[in-house]
Amino acid sequence: MAIIEIKNLDFAYNGEAVLKDVNLAVRQKDFVAIIGPNGGGKTTLLKLMLGLLTPEKGTVRVDGKSPQEASPCIGYVPQDVHTNRSFPITAIDVVLMGTLDPKNRLSRRTAANRRDALKALKRMEMDAHADKKIGTLSGGQRQRVFIARALVSAPKLLLLDEPTASIDTKGQADFYRLLRELNQDITVLVVSHDLLVISRYVKSVACVNKKLHYHDQAEITGDMLETMYPCIVEEVCPVELVAHGLPHRVLSDHEKQPQ
Amino acid sequence: MIEAFQFDFMRNALAAGLLASVICGIMGTLVVVNRIVFLSGGIAHAAYGGIGLAFYFNWPYLPSTIGFSLFAAMVMAAISHAVKHRADTIIGVIWALGMAFGIILIDMTPGYNVDLMSYLFGSILTVPRSDLLIMAVVGVVMTTLVVYYYQDLLAMSYDEEFAQIRGVPVKKLYFGLIGMLAVTIVLVIQVVGLILVIALLTIPPFIVEKYANSLVQMMVASSLLGAVFTVTGLWFSYRYNLTSGASIIMVSGIVFLISLAVDKIRGAAQKGSA
Numbered sequence: 001m002a003i004i005e006i007k008n009l010d011f012a013y014n015g016e017a018v019l020k021d022v023n024l025a026v027r028q029k030d031f032v033a034i035i036g037p038n039g040g041g042k043t044t045l046l047k048l049m050l051g052l053l054t055p056e057k058g059t060v061r062v063d064g065k066s067p068q069e070a071s072p073c074i075g076y077v078p079q080d081v082h083t084n085r086s087f088p089i090t091a092i093d094v095v096l097m098g099t100l101d102p103k104n105r106l107s108r109r110t111a112a113n114r115r116d117a118l119k120a121l122k123r124m125e126m127d128a129h130a131d132k133k134i135g136t137l138s139g140g141q142r143q144r145v146f147i148a149r150a151l152v153s154a155p156k157l158l159l160l161d162e163p164t165a166s167i168d169t170k171g172q173a174d175f176y177r178l179l180r181e182l183n184q185d186i187t188v189l190v191v192s193h194d195l196l197v198i199s200r201y202v203k204s205v206a207c208v209n210k211k212l213h214y215h216d217q218a219e220i221t222g223d224m225l226e227t228m229y230p231c232i233v234e235e236v237c238p239v240e241l242v243a244h245g246l247p248h249r250v251l252s253d254h255e256k257q258p259q
Numbered sequence: 260m261i262e263a264f265q266f267d268f269m270r271n272a273l274a275a276g277l278l279a280s281v282i283c284g285i286m287g288t289l290v291v292v293n294r295i296v297f298l299s300g301g302i303a304h305a306a307y308g309g310i311g312l313a314f315y316f317n318w319p320y321l322p323s324t325i326g327f328s329l330f331a332a333m334v335m336a337a338i339s340h341a342v343k344h345r346a347d348t349i350i351g352v353i354w355a356l357g358m359a360f361g362i363i364l365i366d367m368t369p370g371y372n373v374d375l376m377s378y379l380f381g382s383i384l385t386v387p388r389s390d391l392l393i394m395a396v397v398g399v400v401m402t403t404l405v406v407y408y409y410q411d412l413l414a415m416s417y418d419e420e421f422a423q424i425r426g427v428p429v430k431k432l433y434f435g436l437i438g439m440l441a442v443t444i445v446l447v448i449q450v451v452g453l454i455l456v457i458a459l460l461t462i463p464p465f466i467v468e469k470y471a472n473s474l475v476q477m478m479v480a481s482s483l484l485g486a487v488f489t490v491t492g493l494w495f496s497y498r499y500n501l502t503s504g505a506s507i508i509m510v511s512g513i514v515f516l517i518s519l520a521v522d523k524i525r526g527a528a529q530k531g532s533a
Contacts, residue, residue: 050424068426076424087292087417088471097414100425105407133472149421 001064003028003157003187004049009058011044018044022058022212028156031183031201034191036208042191043079045208046161049189050076063156075150075186077143079161085135091145092117092130098152120148124178139166143175157187164192176201263497268384272503275386276489278394279451283459284482285405286443288474289436291464292416298335299460301350302441303453305331305357307378309445311364325445331357332441336434380504381452383493390450397446401439405478408432413474455504459485462511466518488514 002025011019018041026032036042047053048060051067062070075098095117121127124144129137134145143163150158160179164172179188180201190202207213263269290299309327313320331353339346362375405412414422415429423429447456463481471477492507 052420052423071424071426074424076421078418078420084292084417086468088468088473088477089413089417090472093413093473094417097410097417097421097425100410100414100422100427102411102426102428105410131472 001028002026003030003063004189005059005061005064006048007059009048009060010056011041011048011053012056013044017210019048019208019212020210022208024206024212024214026187026189028187029183029185030187030189031180031203032187032189032206033202033204034189034206034208040209042208043161045212046159046189046191049159050074072153073156075147075153075155075158077146077150077158077160077163079163079165079191087135089134090131091126091134091137091148092121094134094145095120095148095152098149116152117148120152121145123151124148140168140171140175143167147178151182155186157189158182159189159191161191163190263494268386269493269497271386271388271391272383272493273490274391275383275394275450276493276507277486278391278398279447279455279459280463280485280489281482282394282398282401282443282447283456284463284480284485285402285478286440287460287464287485288478288481289405289412289416290440290460291468292474292477293436295339295437295440296461297347298332298339298350298437299440299444300457301335301354301357302328302332302437303444303448303456304354305335306441306445306448306453307361308357308364309361310378311361311368314368315364321445321449324449325442327357328441328445329438332437333434336437340430340433377452378448379453380502381448381450381455383451383455383503386450393446394450397443401443404439408435409474412436416474452504455508458508458511459488462515463488466515469522484514485511 004024004026006022006024009019009022010017022045034042034045044053048055049062049067051060051071060067063073064070067074092114096113098120099113099116118127118130121130124147126141126144126148129141129145134142137145143166147158147160147163150160158179164175167175179190182188205215207215264273290296306324306328308331309324310320312318312327313323316323335346335350335353338349342349411422411427411432414425414427415432419429444456444460451459463484464477467477467480467484471480488511489507492510493503495501495510496503496506
């Protein structure tokens with residue numbers, strides 16, 4: 001069974017179509033990159049998967065359930081690693097936020113939760129910083145804390161929105177290696193407009209620019225995407241545009257895609 | 260200082276100041292981390308419209324002020340939630356309108372003139388015991404709610420989107436927070452005045468935010484700091500015969516400036532050593 005199943009989805013914002021007739025099925029343990037130009041609907045698609053937005057038409061199913069019902073098995077790492085640096089919160093308290101369960105207001109925050117949070121931090125090699133204030137950590141360290149927060153609820157699916165925005169190039173490579181490791185038992189879906197690092201690690205690519213084009217793993221050959229793609233033409237898969245500027249083709253034409 | 264407390268009014272003033280410090284320390288922490296200081300100012304000023312209504316229609320004072328503030332607060336909350344980038348402008352409009360509405364209604368009320376100064380600065384030295392009781396009850400109810408919803412409030416304040424994904428009823432909680440803010444602001448204004456409420460809501464939480472490791476710490480430390488300001492301010496007011504509310508605010512303001520200076524020096528020292 002596909003862990004994410006989107007069928008005939010339309011979404012409009014202020015009357016303007018952002019996503020049109022989107023279909024997507026993501027296998028278990030897939031590592032998908034969602035790429036596309038700014039304003040192409042990547043983040044909107046992610047928010048639909050998270051249940052933060054409701055589709056105008058069509059359905060979104062995560063793990064066979066509605067996104068809201070599936071929420072406990074989704075780990076989410078937001079784009080912004082937070083602007084409010086002075087917020088009084090420690091790394092471990094950020095991670096504990098991932099165990100939040102509003103249905104159990106009185107009985108939460110148990111010692112078991114704390115152990116889970118420490119374990120998640122340890123997995124991210126951040127356990128030594130557990131009691132430090134989040135604002136004193138570096139961008140890359142904060143990113144790891146946010147992933148720990150997503151992992152603490154033992155999700156089946158990890159969704160990340162532009163996760164490398166605040167990390168330098170060296171850090172980005174480490175970061176994607178880490179995601180590949182996590183991908184051994186979790187489905188990973190990364191939204192990015194940066195193909196530079198992604199191409200080496202992902203198994204499949206979904207191009208979103210109002211419409212969605214899905215490229216299966218076989219078509220990706222690795223580290224050939226040297227530049228960010230320019231995105232001008234609407235409804236054309238942006239990745240194709242990059243491929244034109246390179247000595248070899250990266251992805252097959254959309255027409256040739258097996259449906 | 261000790262001999263000052265032979266007087267009943269000084270004891271009441273101290274109790275009122277301490278209660279206001281605790282209430283404002285807890286609410287102020289949430290106000291500062293949620294960045295709704297301006298909205299709080301809007302509620303506090305628009306509340307004057309409620310006072311106008313109470314006088315003009317001869318309605319009972321507290322219910323009409325609280326009712327009007329809640330209404331204005333909900334409008335501001337709805338707007339600030341829906342169109343975040345224009346929120347400050349709309350709040351400014353409601354802020355001014357509420358106040359003007361109140362003043363005109365009082366102009367039109369025959370034979371009565373409410374003292375605007377006492378609304379602004381309160382009259383902490385003439386607080387009756389009944390008001391102290393109301394404040395204590397509000398303080399207890401508010402603290403209970405904050406404790407019960409603590410994790411939800413923390414998640415919403417820190418990362419609204421994540422909180423929503425985890426099933427926190429973010430919208431209800433936000434409106435609840437603003438509603439609670441409206442009620443507490445009106446009640447505390449009655450006792451210590453609008454200006455002191457704004458000062459106690461913002462200054463102590465701002466000073467302690469960088470030292471606190473959690474919202475609870477920030478709430479407790481803000482309340483304590485507010486209490487220190489109140490006691491010191493009252494002492495100055497008693498010793499040098501100054502307006503009590505303004506004295507408390509001056510003390511807070513001076514500590515605020517010192518804390519800024521200390522930060523600057525520490526920042527410079529860190530840069531120098533690095």
